[in-house]
Amino acid sequence: MAAPTATYTNPILSGFHADPSICRVGSDYYLATSSFEYFPGVPIYHSKDLVHWRQIGHALTRVSQLNLAHTRSSQGIYAPTLRCHEGEFYMVTTNMEGGGAFYVHTKDPAGEWSEPVWLNDPSFAMDPSLFFDDDGKVYYTRHGGGEHGGVYQAEIDLKAGKLLEQPRLVWPGTGGVWPEGPHLYKHDGLYYLMISEGGTSYNHSLTMTRASSPWGPFIANPANPILTHRGHPDLPLQATGHGDLVQTPEGKWWVPLLGIRPVAQQHHLGRETLLAPAAWNDQGWLTVNNGRPLSLEMPANGLPPSTPWPSEPVRDDFNTPKLGLQWSQLRGPGDGLWSLAERPGYLRLKGSSVTMNDIAQPAFIARRQEHMRMRAATQLEFEPSAATHAAGLVLRQNENNYYELRVTGTPQRRLELLARTGGVTSLQATAPLPAGPVVLQVESWATRYEFSYSVGGEPLKQVGSLPTAALSSEAAGGFTGVFIGMYAEGARQQAMSAADFAWFDYQPLEK
Secondary structure, three states: OOOOOOEEEOOOEOOOOOOOEEEEEOOEEEEEOOOEOEEOEEEEEEEOOOOOOEEEEEEEOOOOOOOOOOOOOOOOEOOOEEEEEOOEEEEEEEEOOOOEEEEEEEOOOOOOOOOOEEOOOOOOOEEEEEEEOOOOOEEEEEEEOHHHOEEEEEEEEOOOOEEOOOOEEEEOOOOOOOOEEEEEEEEOOEEEEEEEEOOOOOOOEEEEEEEOOOOOOOEEOOOOOOEEOOOOOOOOOEEEEOOOOEEOOOOOEEEEEEEEOOEOOEOOOOOEEEEEEEEEOOOOOEEEHHHOOOOOEEEOOOOOOOOOOOOOOOEEOOOOOOOOOOOEEEOOOOOOOEEOOOOOOOEEEOOEOOOOOOOOOOEEEEEEOOOOOEEEEEEEEOOOOOOOOEEEEEEEEEOOEEEEEEEEOOOOOEEEEEEEEOOEEEEEEEEEOOOOOEEEEEEEOOOEEEEEEEEOOOOOEEEEEEEOHHHOHHHHOOOOOOEEEEEEEOOOOOOOOOEEEEEEEEEEOOO
């Protein structure tokens, strides 16, 4: 009996990894995703086989590159495009509330990237992309015009860092709303535009057009959309779209794109990165997965040899001079709000008057929830000295929708489980806490979170359970996913003692 065909699993990057863009150098693949209000911005991933990825850095690591000071949730850094050309990497994107379109560049995608080169694009510029033509010209292609807009383009001088003309409309799309995420390619002498239409939710789709010139006139593929899951609510993957295109050294074509895994028509992990095989048909059009819907398990035919990375450790002991690449903050680097050095072996958070409700920067360090089934836990030492002082574990979707398992209260410390949904905060459970370190834990299933705690080395005691649905994009709005981590807040009239976290566990309990 023949051995079963090898497969790979979608998503290839689970949790909030939206708007993927890819480039290849030799046998190495690099991928960037959007980051919105989170800092550092634009995570960069590396793979040898298009399936197994590990984070190697961020493109935007300094305030001089990324000003998010008053950025609302789900604003900030929208879809990036990652390109490599003659040994240089370019990442072009838009800071939606902080200056518009810009690009950064580097020779080492795992290292520091340049200061931003701001583009003289005066209008609403979203989802910019770069295309390097054979004749040395470079094209800047982006969405413009909003919900009923189209694809705009201009020639760009990357050395001078400016557009050589005002972007002009080159294709309005096929009639779907939000014709966005454009990428220009050249194949067999023709120029192809791949875009998304229908909005980045359940009506999402990929469409394609081509022309003999980068300026058109563009002729739409008669088989558009080349990929969509709309109208098929039974499929486990939904909202498929916003793709990019890459060719392996062996000549096979692949499309990384975004999609979601809804549970009862709600998704809380955010838009994730999927992978689909592609090929050019006899008419010279790109087909994605032979025109069939994508599935969770996909045949691995045509992929490079499987090259997995070592598993990430479950526990971060905070014994390194820098935060790990998995950690994010809100709207900035948090200078003065945290330290790995003040108490070696601990992450110290220094709460301010900024709370998790504020469009500002709280003392908050968190990572993406990347699995439906997972366990996250931390050990906290914290002594509140005012009623407003609190620190603990937080699951954040945005300012108006989060869950907290926290230590607060004076003179008697207590544990509280708080739920904030739709901007309304409610106390779900409370328990008195004796002195000493406390372990805070959350375990997740597809539809619920279960919270528990432990003091003095005793077994974990369950505090309560809350639904994942309230932290879904359908309920909470926005374009991100759940982040899980640590926070401290509430220093108003009275300074608060530091919150010292001895370790943080993140343990996937399934793929």
